[in-house]
Structure formats: C-alpha cells, structure tokens
Amino acid sequence: MRSIWNGAISFGLVSIPIKLVNATESHSISFRQIHLSDGGRIRYRKVCELDGEEVATAEIGKGYEEADGSIIPITDEDLAQLPIATAKTIEIVSFVPADEIDPLQMDAAYYLAANGPTAAKPYTLLREALKRSRKVAIAKYALRGRERLGMLRVVDDVIAMHGLLWPDEIRVPEGVAPEGKVSVREAELDLADALMATLGEVEMDSLTDEYREAVEAMISAKSEGAFEPAAEAEVEPAGGKVIDLMAALEKSVNAAKASRGETTAEAATAGAAEQAEVTPIRRRTAAAAPKAVGGKKSTATTKKTAGGTKKTAPARSTATKSVPARSTAAKSTATKSTATKSTAKSTSKAATAKKTAATAKKAAPRKRASA
Numbered sequence: 001m002r003s004i005w006n007g008a009i010s011f012g013l014v015s016i017p018i019k020l021v022n023a024t025e026s027h028s029i030s031f032r033q034i035h036l037s038d039g040g041r042i043r044y045r046k047v048c049e050l051d052g053e054e055v056a057t058a059e060i061g062k063g064y065e066e067a068d069g070s071i072i073p074i075t076d077e078d079l080a081q082l083p084i085a086t087a088k089t090i091e092i093v094s095f096v097p098a099d100e101i102d103p104l105q106m107d108a109a110y111y112l113a114a115n116g117p118t119a120a121k122p123y124t125l126l127r128e129a130l131k132r133s134r135k136v137a138i139a140k141y142a143l144r145g146r147e148r149l150g151m152l153r154v155v156d157d158v159i160a161m162h163g164l165l166w167p168d169e170i171r172v173p174e175g176v177a178p179e180g181k182v183s184v185r186e187a188e189l190d191l192a193d194a195l196m197a198t199l200g201e202v203e204m205d206s207l208t209d210e211y212r213e214a215v216e217a218m219i220s221a222k223s224e225g226a227f228e229p230a231a232e233a234e235v236e237p238a239g240g241k242v243i244d245l246m247a248a249l250e251k252s253v254n255a256a257k258a259s260r261g262e263t264t265a266e267a268a269t270a271g272a273a274e275q276a277e278v279t280p281i282r283r284r285t286a287a288a289a290p291k292a293v294g295g296k297k298s299t300a301t302t303k304k305t306a307g308g309t310k311k312t313a314p315a316r317s318t319a320t321k322s323v324p325a326r327s328t329a330a331k332s333t334a335t336k337s338t339a340t341k342s343t344a345k346s347t348s349k350a351a352t353a354k355k356t357a358a359t360a361k362k363a364a365p366r367k368r369a370s371a
Contacts, residue, residue: 005143006115007088009126009152009159016122017115018090020143023160024109029215062145079145090141090150090161098136101151104170107163112152123159130154138164191249198256 003019033042046055063071085091090112114123130137130153137152139161149164221227 001111001113003113007090007141009112009139010085010089010091011122011126012092014122014125015089016126017119018123019113019115020161021111021113022108023111027209027212029212029219084142084147086140086142086147088142090139090152092137092139092152094138095130095133095135096138097134098153101136101164102170105149105164105167107165109163110161111155112159112161126152127154127157127159130159188245188249191246191253195249195253195256198253198260200260 001021003021005020007018007020009016009018034040035042046057046060047053048055062074064074065071080087112123114120126137139150139152141148141150141161149166151162151164152159153162154160218227
C-alpha cells in the first residue's frame with residue numbers, strides 16, 4: 001500500500017519511524033456529468049480569473065482570502081517552517097480507556113507501518129504495551145496543512161490510528177430530541193428487548209452494499225443492451241401515520257424469529273390465526289331444554305307407577321312441574337334478580353312436594369295392613 005505521509009511516533013524519549021497508510025477505501029460508484037443531447041462529457045477547467053487562461057495543476061498553489069477579497073499566498077515551505085512539534089511527528093500525549101472516546105469524534109482511519117528495520121523493535125514494544133494495558137493512545141499530528149487529534153489502537157498485529165475531531169468540532173444536539181414528555185411502558189420495553197435478543201449479533205463481513213451491487217448490475221446490463229427498467233414501486237408516505245407500537249413490536253419479533261428459523265409455537269399459532277377464517281360457534285337454543293327435562297319427567301312417572309297409589313300422583317305431578325322451572329331458571333342470566341327469585345320459589349315448591357310425597361308413601365302401607 002502506498003504511504004501518504006512519513007514521520008515518526010514520539011513515545012516519550014522513544015522515536016518510532018513510521019509510514020502513514022490509508023486503512024479505508026471508498027467503493028462508491030462515481031458518475032460523470034454529460035451533455036444530455038449528445039452524451040458529450042462536461043469537464044471542469046481551472047481558469048485564472050485575471051487572464052482567462054486554463055492553468056495546469058503544477059502551477060496551482062494555496063492562498064488565504066482576506067475579508068476584503070485580497071489573497072495572501074501560502075506556500076508549502078511556509079507551512080513547513082512553522083514551530084509545530086507535530087509537523088512530522090505523531091506525538092502521544094496520554095493513554096486512556098477506549099470507552100472514554102466518543103464515537104462521534106471518529107474520523108478517517110490509517111495504518112501505521114514501521115518504516116525500516118530499526119523501527120521494528122520500538123514499534124513492537126508500543127504495540128504490546130497497548131495490548132497489555134487495554135488502553136488507547138491519544139496523540140497529536142499534522143496532516144494536510146492542519147494539526148489534528150488522533151487515537152492509536154492495536155488491530156491484529158498492526159497499530160492503527162483514527163483521526164479524531166477536536167472537542168469543539170462536535171455540535172451540541174440542541175432541538176434534536178423529541179419535544180414534550182413521552183412515556184414508554186414496561187411492556188413496550190420488554191418487547192423491544194425481545195426484538196433485540198431475537199435479532200442478536202451479526203457478522204460484519206456478511207453485510208454488503210446492495211445498492212452498489214444493483215447499480216453495477218444495471219451498468220452491466222446497459223452496456224450489453226439488455227437493460228429493462230423495472231416497474232416503479234409504490235412508496236407510501238412515511239409521515240403522519242399512527243401505528244400501534246405494541247402490535248408492531250410483536251410482529252417484528254415474530255418476523256425476526258421466522259427469518260432465523262426459530263419460530264416458536266406461539267408465533268406459528270399467531271401467524272395461522274391471521275390467515276384462517278373465524279367461524280362463530282352456534283349456541284344451543286332454548287328449544288333444546290325440554291329434552292333434558294322430559295327425561296326427568298319420565299323417570300318421575302315410573303316412580304309414581306311403582307308407588308301404586310293415586311294419592312302420590314298429584315305430589316309427583318307437582319314435583320315434575322317444578323323441574324322445568326328450576327332448569328329454566330338455571331339457564332337464565334344469573335345477574336338478573338328476577339330469575340334468582342323465581343328459582344328460589346321453584347326450589348321451595350319442589351321441596352314441599354317431595355315432603356308431601358314421602359308422607360303419602362308412609363301412610364298408604366299402614367292402611368293396607370289394618371284392612
């Protein structure tokens with residue numbers, strides 16, 4: 001990899017010659033501006049405002065514009081002569097735990113490569129010291145005309161440096177949070193926790209830029225003359241829609257489990273319930289009640305015949321009549337006070353009838369014995 005800066009790491013009295021190498025690269029697809037009528041490329045030409053001539057890159061320098069519009073030329077030699085210790089040195093100023101660095105400060109990342117055989121020993125010393133301490137080094141360095149802040153940490157067997165924004169470059173998030181008081185229920189938090197647990201962790205290497213892949217496929221198809229534009233998908237407006245947060249969380253948990261092949265019985269039942277038709281259960285009508293009552297009535301008639309006396313018949317008849325009343329009252333709504341009173345009266349009549357029948361049974365044999 002090509003180095004973009006050569007210098008040294010200042011580690012106390014230890015100096016480690018290093019080369020700065022980009023640790024990241026952009027894979028975004030760049031486009032050119034063209035003339036729509038004929039496809040000709042539109043270029044940007046660097047032209048001097050004074051003479052109107054196009055200027056080559058080698059003839060272009062830097063300058064600072066004053067408030068009145070005048071330009072003060074600044075050369076690379078002027079910048080190199082500035083009394084800054086970090087002009088060619090990455091100066092370590094402290095070591096701190098990694099969690100003290102706000103991710104908002106993270107900027108570009110670089111690899112620090114040992115520059116020459118003499119740098120191998122001190123480079124390895126700093127790397128192993130960072131590993132054992134489990135800390136990161138905070139450093140200052142100058143690059144591209146300005147002094148910067150950096151963080152050194154170990155990645156595999158290499159020292160990496162992350163450019164950091166200065167603390168005053170981080171904006172305060174005023175007016176960003178939702179206005180007003182918003183309450184979140186414990187049940188909603190529980191479902192959010194369940195969704196987080198279901199999604200779990202992901203291998204970062206498995207994540208790909210699907211948009212870039214689609215653009216590359218489109219370019220390839222156009223170059224071969226086989227590109228067919230797809231039907232435009234309808235996109236619903238995102239704003240102003242009120243959702244049921246609990247229902248959305250539950251569906252998200254079930255969908256995440258299904259995508260991971262971990263669908264539970266509850267999730268499967270819920271999914272089947274959404275697709276199946278609901279058939280209402282028919283309740284039994286009141287016309288079916290006399291069948292059960294009729295059975296009791298026939299039993300009562302049999303007992304009456306076995307009794308052998310006509311005196312018991314009225315009592316038995318009264319008892320059998322009270323059965324439908326009691327059965328009907330039991331099937332009526334329990335909350336109605338009228339039905340409750342009717343049931344109590346029917347029960348009382350039935351009890352009186354039973355006592356009368358029992359007295360008649362005992363009296364009948366005595367009369368036959370005296371005869």
